[in-house]
Amino acid sequence: MAYDLLKLIHVGTVYITFGLFLTRGIWMLLDSPRLQDRWVRVVPHLNDTLLLTAAIAMLVAGGLNPLAHPWLIAKIIGLLLYIYLGTMALKRGRTKTRRALYFAAALATIGYLIAVAVTKQVIPGVI
Numbered sequence: 001m002a003y004d005l006l007k008l009i010h011v012g013t014v015y016i017t018f019g020l021f022l023t024r025g026i027w028m029l030l031d032s033p034r035l036q037d038r039w040v041r042v043v044p045h046l047n048d049t050l051l052l053t054a055a056i057a058m059l060v061a062g063g064l065n066p067l068a069h070p071w072l073i074a075k076i077i078g079l080l081l082y083i084y085l086g087t088m089a090l091k092r093g094r095t096k097t098r099r100a101l102y103f104a105a106a107l108a109t110i111g112y113l114i115a116v117a118v119t120k121q122v123i124p125g126v127i
């Protein structure tokens, strides 16, 4: 599959991930029972799987070795951090205050990942 099409899928699923996470975080803050809806527990995982699959396919199609590109290593570490912070925000954080802080940190991490992707720099705008 052409690199450009994979990138389109990747970026499209990034927007969906962001929208779904923002929505779930707001439901968490409001103690909404909708957080437990079946589709809410399934669709984000399907989307995230597609996001990551497209990312890996891009590395293969573009002959990109993450070890040779520090910004790609930053994205992999950033993604793992986002998964951890997101789980703490939506499920595992013990108090509402902690979950809210994890939520804010997860949103900041997505922002960082997007900045890294656009600039291809580990510290966007600097190096």
Ligand code: HEM
Binding pocket: 007, 010, 011, 014, 017, 052, 055, 056, 058, 059, 064, 066, 072, 073, 075, 076, 079, 082, 110, 113, 114, 117, 118
């Ligand atoms: C939640 C996690 C991620 C977010 C928010 C994200 C975000 C983005 C965005 C916004 C772009 C488009 C940048 C542009 O305007 O050119 C992009 C491109 C890209 N991302 Fe991700 N990404 C994520 C995870 C990953 C991972 C884990 C990898 C693999 C290590 C990856 C590899 C790439 C590659 C290879 C491109 C194409 C760069 C180019 O050719 O311009 N991304 N990403």
